[in-house]
Amino acid sequence: MSADSGRAVGVWSARYVWVTVGAIALIFLAATQALAVTTVMPVVSDDLDGAALFAVAFAGTLATSVIGMVGAGAWCDRAGVLGPLTTAVALFVAGLVIAGCATSMDMLVIGRLIQGLGTGGQTVALYVVVARVYPAALHGRVFAAFSAAWVIPSLIGPALAGAVAEYLHWRWVFLGVAALTVVAYVLVVARLHGVGLAPVEPARDPFASRLACAVVVAIGALVLSLAGESGPWAWAVVAASVVVIAAAVRPLLPPRTLRAAAGLPSVVLMRGLIAASLFAAEIYVPYLLIDDYDFSPTWAGAGLTAAAVAWAAASDVQGRFGDRIGSRRIALLGVTMLATATATAGLTALWHLHPAVVITGWLLAGAGMGLMYPRLTVLTLGYSTPQNQGFNSAGLSISENVAAAISIAFMGLVFTALATTDAGFPTVFAIATVLALVALVPGLRLGPAGGGRGGADRAP
Template sequence: MSHGDPASFSGPLPIVPPVDGGSIWSARYAGTTIGAVSLIFLAALQSLAVTTVMPSVADDLDGHALYAVAFSGTFATSVIGMVAAGAWADRRGPAAPIWIAVLAFISGLVIASLAPTMGLLLAGRLVMGLGSGGLVVSLYVIVARVYPANLHGRVMAVFSAAWVVPSLVGPAGAGAVAEFLHWRWVFGGVALFAVAAFALLAVQLRKLDLATEEPSSDPVARRLLLAVVVAAGALALGLSGEGGPLAGDSLLRGAAIAVVAFAVVLVAMRPLLPAGAFRAGRGLPSVILMRGLIAGACFGAEIYVPYLLQDHYGFSPTWAGIGLTVGALTWAGAAEITGRWGDRIGNRRIAGTGAGLLAAATAGLAVSSVVDPPAAVPIVLWGVASGGIGLLYPRLTVLSLAYSTRQNQGFNSSALQISDAVGTSSTMAIMGFAFVAVPVAFSFPVVFGIAVLIALAALAPGMRLGHAAELRG
């Protein structure tokens, strides 16, 4: 089977001689590492900060009718950015795509910071989504081409850690900026820092050979059209849940729209994933499928953790965030473990442990929502769940790069992100319907129970990821 065929590659990893890669902080890689990590940090900071200030934005711009779309729209356009950047990188290398992606990301932030109406702010968010989707995919391809394979795990561990500080200070910092300066600075400030971060990375990229020796010849127009369909379906799926604009007051109508939208998304995204992904084919297809499942289980459950702490324990919104903070710390710690010793531990063991911890902890949260133990219990349980996802999440990225060649790194990186995004949005929609459809006493047990089932389902592809020995070569 040809390694140049991204839609069908599922064979063993190519065996290459061991490479002495040194450290990601060595003189050879430090500039690239700092620039790339800074961009990930700023993307995370923006994502977390906007959640805090959006109510103020909606009040100031009289835009409550567009509140939900300001979030779901960004996700929808990010899918288009992912596919465009991946296809471009496979044909011409990642240098040009990351320039365009960062430009779109910064432009969207500037538009949002200056927007006089909610409609223009939404336009900025849509442009920002195009940029953020392309940015992450381009960075993954750069990692694959700049660093030797034995350092990929370390880079992904640092990327995971780059989410920790924003998780700790982002929401509070954004609130302070909005209170003492203005919410516009939350967007504008990130834009200024993004310019500086990319300037550092751009200097390094000029020194590197990132070109593709044998460019992919796969048709791009069809993939972009499918990405637009996936984005539209995902947007409709998000807007149909929990009394969204498409559902109105009718839960039945919302459910019908969601079913149709989900079917459209599945059909349209299939050609954007490696062949065999939906049936857990061995190797890369299972990597892609597992990423979508664990993302859905984790991020779907995550939005109900602070809700549980507020509803059952009377926490304020600020104090309810402590559960997510604990989770961010355990995630980063677990990512560091697999970043350093992932090859030694082995992929089956990482998959079984990570998905098992996620399933056990969310099961504990379901029980906790019924018996009301001390508040420390659900907080600790979420820390365990996040530790499980921290073991898996960056490791799956490393595997997707290891199963790639220079001809399909962009395709595989975009497939990973699409699976992630669609898995998350779909699970959130399902949980949203369940939360409002069942009696109040069962709402939390049901949504956390859904997370348990999805985490357990992830074990099937998790046993078909491949072996750590293949990564070492």
């Protein structure tokens, strides 16, 4: 079952179906858990008397995921995929079990930190599975399916988690996903066991220094997420954290990423910029609907549902016609949609337009991201060799997580500083629009899907 052997049939053919089902199930369960925790964490915090650690329970998972990404990526480049995938899933499940059995908020945070290691490693390992199992012609279809795996959780995840917490117990939000993750893992491993998925020439790059950099990045991201608690020193904490993160993250990204060099560096940089734009802005869409338009939390969250569906639909279009449309055209279309959506949200807040304007406009954000996200993953694999698929896949996810963390922290401080005025919402959406437009710089330097394979953009 080699990515280079056989004719491109289909991701649901007998040859690939169980790997496809298992991989999508792992993505689906991770998405369900991420969305569900957002719903039940207030209940958890109240039950465990852990209000002081509420933010850390979220930030810790994001921070440690960077370590998991680097570790899994380096492991994949040196050996097969089963080892890192198994370890990542084990950490993910162990973190869920610890959190589900927690008797204190401290214990729950420890579980979330371990879960983050598994989440980051699992994502990278699954990307490498795609690279080494499926033909290149099917990569777009697989990643479109991964994007679609987020849709159902976004539709039912929060409501289902609320029902579980209300009628069973919040612990089952963690323990139930843990049990199902084991089943999904078995589906993947049953088909991968015994298949030669190691690179022909394993990478020999230094691992310890990269892992040390990942730890520094994780600590910086965690401190950054807590900057708002620093009072008058908040901006100084943000500035210092950003400098530390920028210095430590460079060895974890493809060379010349921060300079938007053509090819793989621009792919990775663009992923970070669009993630920084969307994920930071998306937090304030339901906030705007609740604060200015008196929506209930349920209806405010439902306002984002259509965008999730648009994301999945656009991902399918990219999977089917991405090569025909072309990478640069996808970047132009996607950035235009994302910038239009964030600008529309800002104008809605500024001019107090009807809430249907921001809800409808946010459809464009989902569609734009659906075009760009899977395409950038396909390009990353296209620019990679078996010796650096893990490094490059990790770099893509690290760029996304770190950029989003910096953007969320920065916008949070700006919004807080403008809390007594009417400029808060328009300003954060304006920042998101600028970030989206800046993404055009690397977006126009992407290159074709497979044109860079084995080229100069190999990991250092």
